[in-house]
Amino acid sequence: MGALEANGRTAELVRTPAGVVLRLGLTGVDPAYVDRSVAELLSCSAGRPWQPNPLEPEGWWISRRGREHRAGCRSGPLAVELRLAFDSAARLSVELRWRxxxxxxxxxxxxxxxxxxxxLTDSQITVPGLLYNxxxxxxxxRPVPRVGPAPGGGFVAEExxxxxxxxxxEWRTGRARRRLSVFSQPVARHSSDGVVRYGSLGVIRREGPVIAALSGVLMFDGKQDVRYVSKAETETTGDGYLTLLPGESYDQHLVVDWGPQEHRGHAFRHLVRTGRSLFAEPGAKPLDLDEIVARKTQALDSRWFRAGTVAGYTKFSEVAGNGPAKARHFLYGWTGQALKLAWxxxxLGFDCGDQERIERCRAAVGFYLAGSSTGTPGLRHNAYQLGGRRWTSFRxxxxxxxxxxxxxxxxxxxxEIVTLFRAHGEVVPDAWLAALTEALDxxxxxxxxxxxxxxxxxxDGSPAAATVSxxxxxxxxxxxxxxxxxxDAGLLxxxxxxxxxxxxxxxxxxDRPFARSTLDAACEDKEAGMYYFLAAYESFRLTGDELFAGWAEVAADWLLTFVYVWSPELDTGSPLREAGFSAVGWPTVSVQNHHLDVFFPTAELLAFGAGTGRPEYVEAxxxxxxAMGQGIAGRPGEWGFEVVGEQxxxxxxxxxxxxxxxxTWNPSWVIALVLANALRIRDHG
Structure with a gap:
């Protein structure tokens, strides 16, 4: 029997005098994408610390049938079997069984x-949420996931x-660019104490980058058994090792996808699309949009503060037991989003005919514009400290x-507030327009x-740094x-x-992915790409030029590398497991901060997808x-909060x-982003 073929792709296992070889390629295209000894591609290590050693086989068997190729061998008491077969979407299923x-x-x-x-020549690596070139x-x-340029480097993380x-x-062969992705279809392993473990994925550096799909062992900065546990922090761990009793097996379910790459640096887009087609978990939806709006509105109201002309929304709650106790202040942008809360x-006021809410917005904007100037025309402070009655900025x-x-x-x-007021026939103060003009100047x-x-x-208006960001x-x-x-005709x-x-x-x-937008993490981060997407989408909306729709689409796919398409099973008894939490649809933050949060351009992604005939973005x-309806307090005491709507x-x-x-760290942006997105999305029905 010949090679397996599907949609122009070829895959085969071939017996040679030296053993069995794996070949992956495209019909009529040379050289092959992969042409390597299987023994060199499989790794088996016993003992600690683990070593990325090639398998030492003791004889091979091989089977080549019409729709699948199989091969196997033994290495001491451990037997391994490899099975190849194309699925209906022309992706190669690779099944490994270790017994x-x-x-x-x-x-x-x-x-x-x-x-x-x-x-490999001119290669780029993407490990979603963790490694971007x-x-x-x-x-x-700072300790941050990296592979490094020298042999011996590497980063391998839990699935x-x-x-x-x-x-x-992604790499270049001759004048043509190529791409290849390896996906794992994770299977949880359960221990008697209720702990759940998964396999591991990452990249190790040898002569070139090596994709690692392993049984759970870890690597950080080339050091085995090191786990990244918090912001710029690591710890040694003995976790991830496998034990097999006599007759017991460990199975790996992998999928390999490859092909030509048209645009340099954009191969991650294929990873996103293939990944989203492989995983079909629906995600959670505990609240409808009206319920999200109702709960978040209560949280918004609890942050409103006014004393004379001082008006705004506090970054942290003043209610005892409702998040951290911090000095009262308004923060404009980033984790405060004081004017987004005003919007x-x-x-809400315009939607419900509540004039008091409209006046609260007017007062908050008026206070900000009246006192926030740094003395440099058009440049304003980022925060107001209520206790000290002074305006401040970052350092x-x-x-x-x-x-x-x-x-x-x-x-x-x-x-946006000016646009909203005008849309409802509300008077816009001249001072607001003057402030916009000054800022743009x-x-x-x-x-x-x-x-x-x-x-x-x-x-004084001089740059604080010339860092590329x-x-x-x-x-x-x-x-x-x-x-x-x-x-302003020249503004657009x-x-x-x-x-x-x-x-x-x-x-x-x-080559230099979006980075350094998250102010506490100097690294590649989702929020940097988020604002590029928003700006590209707004450019398209204003001009109708498909160039900007293309830019927005690329950015949307990059953002989706941060979004979970599956929900890892959590340890028995853990609070999120007990609450039925699903990670599907949640984005992570940055290559430094690996938790989930709600900072995402959800409404604009939906509008872009709906307006341009890109249904995958509407669905996302x-x-x-x-998903982001999870974790919102519905009653005092729920999720550790005393105010309904906190998250x-x-x-x-x-x-x-x-x-x-x-x-229970609950800065006001967690209210602002979810509420603003829900209000906008509600317009779409």
Whole structure:
């Protein structure tokens, strides 16, 4: 029998004098994508620490039938069998069975696939949520997942840490680019004490990058048995080793997908699409949109503060036992989102005919604009401290800094409030329009020499740093949001020029993926890509130019690498398991912070998908907003909160901080993002 074939792909196991060889390729295309000895691709290690050693086979058998190829061998008492077969979507199913054929228990085992393609030219790696071209923007002084350039490096993590349990490689052969992904279909292993374990996935560096799909052992920075457990923290662990009793087997269910790659750096898009087709878990939807809005509105109301002219929404709750006790302050943008909360209040007021809510929004905006100036025209502080009655900003290098990310978000929210008021015939104060104009004039003058925005500005308007980052993209979004409300013919082309700079810096090739938008994590992060997506979508909405729809689509796929398509099973008795929590639809945060949170452009993803005939984004958005209804307190005492509508910032689905739990850290952005998304999505019915 010949090679297996499906939709132009070929796969086969071939007996040679040296053993059995695995070949993967495309019909009529040379050289093959994979042409390696199976013994070199399988790894078996006994003892601690585990070693990425090739299998030492004791003779092979092989079977080549019409729809499947199988081969097997023994290595001491351990027998391994490999089965290949194409599925109906022309993806290659790879089944591995490791069986103890001896009479004694085999312990401290590490087995699996090490798919070594040899030296690769111009390669890129994507491990969803964890590795993006080896995280070039991550702070080198912090422990963060990396493979590294030298042989011996590597990062291997638990499968439950990956939103899409797969690894993607992209490289160049001659003038053509290629891609290959390995997916695991995770199967939980249960111990007698109720602990749940999964296999592991990652990349090890030899001559080139090697995809590792193993039985659960871990690696961090090339060191075996090291786990990444919190922000820039690791610990040694003996977890992940396999024990097989006589006659017992361990099975791996893998899928391999490969093909040509048209756009350099964009192979992750195939990983997303294949991953989302492999996993069909529906996700949870404990609340409908009206219930989400009702609960979050109660939380919003509990944050409202007014004393004379001081008006706004506190970042943390003043109710005892309702989250951390912190000094009262308003934070504009980032984890405060004070003006987004004002937009939500006004939107609720217009929807329900509640003038008091509209006036609360007006008062909050008025207070912010009246006192927040740094003294530099158009540049405003990021926070107001209620106790000290003073305006403050973030700090960078020991000195005050106005964050471009937080300030851009706030100016964008101001533009949206103006749009909302005008849409309902409400008077817009001249001071609001003047503040928008001043902010945009400052943005025009506040660029770095490369045409992007700095991470932030000193109070005199000078850049705080020249670090390459995506942090300033919210300033682009602010300009785009201001286009419909200001009489400024040059604003739209200027904003598009700014966006184009970020496109060239990040999204054209993803040599340097979106990074450094999350202010407490100097690394590749979801929120950096989120604001690029929002700016690209807004550019498309304003111009109708399909170029920007294409940019938004690429960014949407990059964001979806952070979104869970499956729900890892949690330990027996853990709070999230007892609550029936599902991770499907939840995004993680960054390559440094591996928890789940609700910061996601859910409403805009839905609108983009619906408006451009891209139903996969509509489906992803509905799944996300349904998922984010989990963990919202419905009564005092639920989820650790005393106020209805509160929700923790972090849910822990893997061994990062406290697996199987959520926290009660509840800054006001957790109210603002979910409520704003639910209000917008409710318009879609």
């Amino acid at each position: 103890n054929t001896g009479h004694r228990r085999l312990g401290d085992l590490a087995v699996g696939l090490l798919l070594d393609l040899g030296r 080896d995280n070039p923007s991550a702070d080198r002084a 439950d840490r990956l939103p899409i349990p797969g690894v993607n490689l 939500c209040d006004a939107r 960078w290098g020991g000195r005050p800094m106005v964050s471009s990310r937080a300030y851009g978000e706030t100016v964008a929210d101001l533009a 400052f943005f025009r003058a506040g660029l770095l020499p490369d045409g992007t925005f700095p991470i932030g500005w000193r109070l 995506a942090a300033g993209i919210p300033c682009v979004l602010a300009a785009l949001k201001a286009v419909p409300v200001l009489d 082309p200027q904003a598009i020029t700014w966006l184009s700079r970020y496109h060239d810096q990040h999204a054209r090739t993803f 958005a509905w799944t996300a907003i349904g 923790g910032e972090a849910f822990f689905q893997t061994h990062w901080q406290r697996r199987g739990t959520s926290n």
